Amino acid sequence: MQDLSGIAVFTAVVESGSFTGAAEKLGQSKSAISKQVTRLEQRLGAQLLARTTRRLHLTEIGQAFYERCRRIIAEAEEAELAVTHLQEIPRGKLRVSAPLSFGISHLAAALPDFMAANPELLVDIDFSDRRVDIIEEGFDMAIRITPRLEDSSLIAKRIAQSRRPILASPAYWEKHGKPKRPEDLADHNCLTYAYIDAPNSWRFRDPDDPSSDLVVRVSGTLHSNSGNALAQAAANGLGVVLSPAFLCACQIKTGELEPALEAFEGEPLGIHALYPPNRHLSTKVRAFIDFLTARFAGPELMWPQ
Secondary structure, eight states: OTTTTTHHHHHHHHTTHHHHHHHHHHHHHHHHHHHHHHHHHHHHTSEEEESSSSEEOHHHHHHHHHHHHHHHHHHHHHHHHHHHHHHSSOOOEEEEEEOOOHIIIHHHHHHHHHHOOOOTEEEEEOOOSSSOTTTTTOOEEEEEEEESSSOOOEEEEEEEEEEEEEEEEEHHHHOOOOOSGGGGGGGGGEEEEESSSSSTTTEOOOTTTTSSSEEEEOOOEEEEEOOHHHHHHHHHHHOOOOOTTTTHHHHHHHHEEEEOOOTOOOOEEEEEEEOHHHHHHHHHHHHHHHHHHHHHOSTTTTOOO
16 A cells, blocks of 8 residues: 555645645645645546636546545545544443452452443453463553552552551450560461561661661461452451551451551551553543542541541
């Protein structure tokens, strides 16, 4: 297929009635316009325009060619509008990877509102604490919850933040006593989470030196890949858990879990949306990130109200 620019120039000449008018419309010189029309006629092997010193008019072949060119240009304009329309309205399939506990406790409840506002989207969410390869596995984006993002080629946008308190049941604290410093956790049954680096090393903020962290080695009788299971076990009196506040909100509100070491706590968890570094962020991904940011903008994830 030949370049369509010659067709666009020819059409502009016909519709403006002169080379001068087409040059003004297209922002080119009159000679450049004339040369492009001449090249088009040479390529077609036919005269499209009859030229006189006073005016231009279409030949019979030129008239037939112009009518087809007009349809081609109209189709191209409609195609551009269609692409713009597709970019403006979120549609198609949105594939998202999200952590299991956060997905079940918060994302699942938010999805109906998002999908009601975006009826042309099909949302496919994989709830798993497995660290997926977003690009390799064909995800549009992922939700990652971590105190510190690892270096990556992915683009990250923080959606919210959550405190990470030390929690146990009131009965456990009454029986074993509350720790006064993080080091005292060595004497407690600490329930550890599998899907983090060094699950037996709990990191705390040092209130006496905010620029440094306190790292304490802990041990216990339960190690699990489910944050919900650990929180429930702690609520039932088994031991101590270092858990995101968003995951234990109900137990904290009801008093089933009671915090300790409030001056220290674990590093706050950032809740991030990650997506590949495309030059044009797709409308569906942007819509979901904007929705999540607005939805979780309040303090509820940071600490249950």
